[in-house]
Amino acid sequence: xxxxxxxxxxxxxxxxxxxxxxxxxxxxxxxSLPGQTPGLSDFVTENIETSGVSxxxxxxxxxxxGYDTLLEMGVLLLxxxxxxxxSRVPEQSEASPGPVLDMLSRLLVPLLILVAGYLLWVGARAxxxxxxxxxxxxxxxxxLLLVGWRPDARLSGLPLRITLVxxxxxxxxxxxxxxxxxxxxxxxxxxxxxxxxLLIEAAATLSIGITLAALFMGGRPAERSQx
Amino acid sequence: MNHVFLYALVGVGLFxxxxxxxxxxxxxxxKILAINVMGSGVFLVLVALGGRTPGxxxxxxxxxxxxxxxxxxxxxxxxxxxxxxxxRAETGRARLPEERLE
Numbered sequence: 557x558x559x560x561x562x563x564x565x566x567x568x569x570x571x572x573x574x575x576x577x578x579x580x581x582x583x584x585x586x587x588s589l590p591g592q593t594p595g596l597s598d599f600v601t602e603n604i605e606t607s608g609v610s611x612x613x614x615x616x617x618x619x620x621x622g623y624d625t626l627l628e629m630g631v632l633l634l635x636x637x638x639x640x641x642x643s644r645v646p647e648q649s650e651a652s653p654g655p656v657l658d659m660l661s662r663l664l665v666p667l668l669i670l671v672a673g674y675l676l677w678v679g680a681r682a683x684x685x686x687x688x689x690x691x692x693x694x695x696x697x698x699x700l701l702l703v704g705w706r707p708d709a710r711l712s713g714l715p716l717r718i719t720l721v722x723x724x725x726x727x728x729x730x731x732x733x734x735x736x737x738x739x740x741x742x743x744x745x746x747x748x749x750x751x752x753x754l755l756i757e758a759a760a761t762l763s764i765g766i767t768l769a770a771l772f773m774g775g776r777p778a779e780r781s782q783x
Numbered sequence: 784m785n786h787v788f789l790y791a792l793v794g795v796g797l798f799x800x801x802x803x804x805x806x807x808x809x810x811x812x813x814k815i816l817a818i819n820v821m822g823s824g825v826f827l828v829l830v831a832l833g834g835r836t837p838g839x840x841x842x843x844x845x846x847x848x849x850x851x852x853x854x855x856x857x858x859x860x861x862x863x864x865x866x867x868x869x870x871r872a873e874t875g876r877a878r879l880p881e882e883r884l885e
Binding site: 582643 | 785787788791792795796798799802803806807828832833835836837838840841842843844845846847848850851853854855857858859861862864865866868869872
């Protein structure tokens with residue numbers, strides 16, 4: 557068995573003691589919070605009518621705290637840029653996936669895409685939304701990559717990049733247009749809120765799913781023009 | 784003590800365990816996993832504390848923050864793994880150099 561922890565020194569016990577103090581302190585802080593508090597849920601419930609959706613979590617994510625989601629799309633893109641700048645896609649091993657995985661992936665990938673679409677649509681009134689749908693789409697991409705599928709060189713150039721920035725791009729465009737018509741950034745007019753949020757969520761779902769699958773690929777895909 | 788605080792304390796425990804592993808283990812993959820355990824602890828605390836509302840519906844704001852946080856954690860983990868693979872390609876191993884204090 558490999559040795560995980562280095563030889564125990566006095567510093568090790570000092571570390572354990574310090575971390576115990578930290579844990580007790582954090583636990584005390586948690587326990588000293590009031591046992592019952594409405595938090596921000598009252599604000600959300602009061603304003604849910606103007607948000608365009610009836611699911612409070614989606615209302616917070618896309619409307620009340622849209623900044624968070626906007627910047628989070630940026631973080632996803634930055635992480636992918638970091639991975640792409642570190643390495644290229646490793647050489648593909650030509651191992652065949654085996655009949656079970658092969659059949660299963662053919663059955664599951666269309667089903668996963670369908671589930672992603674459903675989650676995106678149902679997010680307006682029930683648990684679901686862009687992130688869940690994006691994660692399911694990403695899982696479909698990971699499954700395809702595991703089976704040995706690689707995007708065609710024609711697709712991995714501009715089309716892939718456009719899909720990756722589409723979520724952030726749509727978000728920023730909607731925000732900018734709202735500023736131009738005299739509202740604040742991401743302050744949706746209530747009659748159009750539902751449609752605008754669905755538009756942003758649809759673009760974000762595609763971007764999140766493709767980004768997660770591209771992260772799993774582990775590097776920049778080869779392009780035809782570079783050969 | 785109700786279940787909200789039980790979950791929150793489990794979250795604090797996960798955070799501390801992750802921090803311990805992050806400091807003690809020299810292997811980079813263990814460090815990345817430790818940071819993920821720490822993050823899960825923080826998410827558990829946030830979700831648990833969001834359930835302290837008087838009604839049946841929990842506070843949606845911490846839940847939305849956790850959803851955002853999970854996606855950020857996944858992408859940060861992917862970047863960290865790519866960095867680790869690059870370190871291994873450059874130095875031939877995925878551990879930090881050992882420096883004894885004595």
